[in-house]
Amino acid sequence: MEKQAKIYITGHRGLVGSAVLRALQQQGFHNLVMRTSQELDLRIQADVDRFFEQEQPDYVFVVAGKVGGIMANSTYPAEFIYDNVMIAANVIHASYKCKVKKLLFTGSSCIYPKFARQPIKEDYLLDGKLEPTNDAYAIAKIAGIKMCQAYHRQYGVNFISAMPTNLYGINDNFDLQSSHVLPALIRKFHDAKQGNAPEVVLWGTGRPLREFLFVDDLADALLFLMEHYNDPEIINVGVGKEISIREVAELIRDIVGFQGKLVFDATKPDGTPRKLLDVSKIQQLGWQAKTPLVDGIRKTYAWFEATHRG
Numbered sequence: 001m002e003k004q005a006k007i008y009i010t011g012h013r014g015l016v017g018s019a020v021l022r023a024l025q026q027q028g029f030h031n032l033v034m035r036t037s038q039e040l041d042l043r044i045q046a047d048v049d050r051f052f053e054q055e056q057p058d059y060v061f062v063v064a065g066k067v068g069g070i071m072a073n074s075t076y077p078a079e080f081i082y083d084n085v086m087i088a089a090n091v092i093h094a095s096y097k098c099k100v101k102k103l104l105f106t107g108s109s110c111i112y113p114k115f116a117r118q119p120i121k122e123d124y125l126l127d128g129k130l131e132p133t134n135d136a137y138a139i140a141k142i143a144g145i146k147m148c149q150a151y152h153r154q155y156g157v158n159f160i161s162a163m164p165t166n167l168y169g170i171n172d173n174f175d176l177q178s179s180h181v182l183p184a185l186i187r188k189f190h191d192a193k194q195g196n197a198p199e200v201v202l203w204g205t206g207r208p209l210r211e212f213l214f215v216d217d218l219a220d221a222l223l224f225l226m227e228h229y230n231d232p233e234i235i236n237v238g239v240g241k242e243i244s245i246r247e248v249a250e251l252i253r254d255i256v257g258f259q260g261k262l263v264f265d266a267t268k269p270d271g272t273p274r275k276l277l278d279v280s281k282i283q284q285l286g287w288q289a290k291t292p293l294v295d296g297i298r299k300t301y302a303w304f305e306a307t308h309r310g
C-alpha cells in the first residue's frame with residue numbers, strides 16, 4: 001500500500017477496526033476513510049454504493065460485523081446471519097464496482113467444522129458440520145469468503161480473506177451478556193474483587209480449549225497480509241497455542257488479584273471443544289504473533305481499569 005493511498009476501515013471503533021486504525025497511523029498512512037454505523041449502515045446497499053462512488057477508496061479492510069460471544073451468537077442467530085451477510089455482500093460488491101485495488105475480508109476460526117482435526121489447516125473448511133452455537137454467524141462469514149473467491153475467479157480482483165482466532169484487547173466489549181470469554185472474565189473478576197464476592201461463576205465446564213490473539217498483533221498481521229498476500233485462498237491468523245478456559249480463568253484471576261473461588265455452571269454451553277489454528281502458512285510468509293498471553297491480558301486489564309471507573 002502506498003503511504004498516500006486512500007484506505008477505508010470499516011468498523012473503526014470496534015476491537016479490530018480501532019487496532020487496524022492505530023497500526024495504519026503508526027505506519028504513516030494518513031489518507032484514511034471511516035464511518036460509524038450511524039453515519040453509514042453497511043446493511044443498506046444503496047447507501048454503501050453511494051458512499052463508495054463518492055469516496056473511491058483504494059484499499060478496504062472489511063472488519064465491521066455483528067460480533068459476540070457464545071451466548072449472543074446462540075440467542076440472536078437471525079441478527080448474526082442477516083447483518084454479516086448484508087455487510088459482506090454490500091461492501092464486497094461495491095468494492096468490485098468501484099475498482100478497489102485490494103480488499104481484506106475478516107472471517108473467524110468458527111467457520112471451521114466443530115470436530116475439525118487439530119491444529120486446523122485452511123483446507124479443512126467445509127469438511128464437516130459447524131458448531132450449532134455459532135453456525136448462523138459462521139455461514140455468513142463463509143459467504144463472505146466465497147464471495148471474495150468468486151469475484152477473484154470471475155473478475156480477477158485482489159480480494160483476500162483472513163481467519164483470526166479468538167481475539168481480545170483494547171476496545172473490547174465487556175458486556176457480560178454479549179462479550180467473549182476473555183473480556184467477560186476480566187469484568188467478572190474485577191467486579192468480584194471490588195465487591196468482595198466469595199466466588200465467580202463461569203459458563204460451561206472450563207474444559208474447552210481456546211487460542212487467544214492480542215488484537216494489536218492481529219492488526220499487524222492484517223497490514224502484513226495487505227502488503228504481502230495476494231491469494232484468494234483463506235489464511236489463518238493465530239498464535240498456534242491453546243489453553244483451557246479453566247487455565248485462562250486462573251490466569252485472569254491472578255492478574256486481577258481476585259482471591260475467591262471459581263465455580264463452573266455446566267448448564268451453560270461449552271461450545272466447540274477445541275479450535276486451534278494451524279498457523280504455518282502465515283508463519284512461512286514471515287509473520288508471527290508477538291504478545292504473550294499474560295502481557296496481553298495485563299495491557300487489556302490496565303486499559304479496562306482506566307476506562308471503566310465507577
Ligand SMILES: NC(=O)C1=CN([C@@H]2O[C@H](COP(=O)(O)OP(=O)(O)OC[C@H]3O[C@@H](n4cnc5c(N)ncnc54)[C@H](OP(=O)(O)O)[C@@H]3O)[C@@H](O)[C@H]2O)C=CC1
Pocket residue numbers: 010011012013014015016017035036037038040041042043062063064065066067083087106107108109164165166167168171172173180
Ligand atoms: N472479537 C473476536 O474475538 C473475533 C472477531 N473476528 C472478526 O473481526 C471483525 C471485527 O470484530 P470486533 O472488532 O471484535 O467487533 P466489534 O463488535 O468490536 O466491532 C464491530 C464494528 O462493526 C461495526 N458495525 C457493526 N454493524 C455495522 C453496520 N450495520 N454498519 C456499519 N458498521 C457496523 C461497528 O461500528 P460502530 O462502532 O460504528 O457501531 C463496530 O465498530 C468481525 O468481522 C469479526 O467477525 C474474528 C474472529 C474473532
Ligand SMILES: C[C@H]1O[C@H](OP(=O)(O)OP(=O)(O)OC[C@H]2O[C@@H](n3cnc4c(=O)[nH]c(N)nc43)[C@H](O)[C@@H]2O)[C@@H](O)[C@@H](O)C1=O
Pocket residue numbers: 068069070071073108109110133134137165166167178179180181182184185201202203204208210245268269270271272
Ligand atoms: C471468536 C468466537 O467466539 C465465539 O465462540 P466461543 O469461542 O465459544 O466464545 P466465547 O468467547 O463466548 O466462549 C468461549 C468459552 O468460554 C466459556 N465461558 C466461561 N465463562 C464465560 C463467560 O462469562 N462469558 C463467555 N462469553 N464465555 C464464557 C464459554 O462457555 C466457552 O466454552 C463464537 O460464538 C464465534 O462467533 C467466534 O467467532
